[in-house]
Amino acid sequence: MNNYILSMVFVFLSFILNAQTFTCDTTANYAQNAQFFFNSFQNGTVLFEDNSKTDALLNYNVLSNDMYYIDNNKYFSLSPDEVKMIMICNFRFYFEKGKIMELIYDKEIKIFIERTANIEEFFDQEGAYGATSPNTVGTKLLDFDIANMPEDRSYLVNLRDKGDKEIMIEKLYKIKYGTKVLPATKNSFLKIYKDNKEKLKIYFNENQFDFHQKEDLIKIANYCLSLKQSINIE
Numbered sequence: 001m002n003n004y005i006l007s008m009v010f011v012f013l014s015f016i017l018n019a020q021t022f023t024c025d026t027t028a029n030y031a032q033n034a035q036f037f038f039n040s041f042q043n044g045t046v047l048f049e050d051n052s053k054t055d056a057l058l059n060y061n062v063l064s065n066d067m068y069y070i071d072n073n074k075y076f077s078l079s080p081d082e083v084k085m086i087m088i089c090n091f092r093f094y095f096e097k098g099k100i101m102e103l104i105y106d107k108e109i110k111i112f113i114e115r116t117a118n119i120e121e122f123f124d125q126e127g128a129y130g131a132t133s134p135n136t137v138g139t140k141l142l143d144f145d146i147a148n149m150p151e152d153r154s155y156l157v158n159l160r161d162k163g164d165k166e167i168m169i170e171k172l173y174k175i176k177y178g179t180k181v182l183p184a185t186k187n188s189f190l191k192i193y194k195d196n197k198e199k200l201k202i203y204f205n206e207n208q209f210d211f212h213q214k215e216d217l218i219k220i221a222n223y224c225l226s227l228k229q230s231i232n233i234e
Helices: 003-011 186-192 194-206 214-233
Strands: 042-048 053-061 066-071 074-077 083-088 091-096 099-106 110-117 169-177 180-183
Touching (some): 053 083, 091 110, 099 214, 169 186, 186 214, 194 214
Antiparallel strands (some): 042 083, 053 066, 066 074, 083 091, 099 110, 169 180
16 A cells, blocks of 8 residues: 555544534545545445455545545554455445456446546655655554544545645446456457457447446446347347
8 A cells, every 4th residue: 555645645534523414425526635435434334255244334545545444433444355345325346456446337247447546746756766755744544543423423524625636536447257357448348248249349330439438338238248148048
């Protein structure tokens, strides 16, 4: 994990006593004080590889690529070991090759969104021996005491300051087929569904799909599934 993120993340994190419940409220724009996918910690479930599960207050830090949970008035980073899936509201998250990915399609194939933050501008220029250092200094991330626990347990985050810099988040779409994880491209669909390659080529030629749009990828995946099902019926 990036030491800069460890130092930066929770120096900007504020927990506020508030009577309102912020269920499943998410953010689309990220900054120094807006690092989390949800605007407050949410009730969620962690499902383990042995199919056991546990409920917890959870939130996904997109900048640091961490899933955090609150336990005994402290917050911790969830270890990916033995974790099968994380369920928060209507969202599903997986650990795939060290990255947290959001599941958006799960039938014969799985389609994920992988988010990567561009935080290079928050680092100083290269120093002696090629070392770099963050230009923001903060407190340690883990094992942080939570004061004034709110009765409704609605831990607010993403509370921006005026001077916050916007942080660009790159969204990459990935396909998981069996154990392979491929970029969500035309060639990947043609490779996975090679038995219907010619039909797929015609389908792509007749439609102007954007492979960076969730809705288009789901439409393509459903079409591929219908082709395979029609073969099985025949």
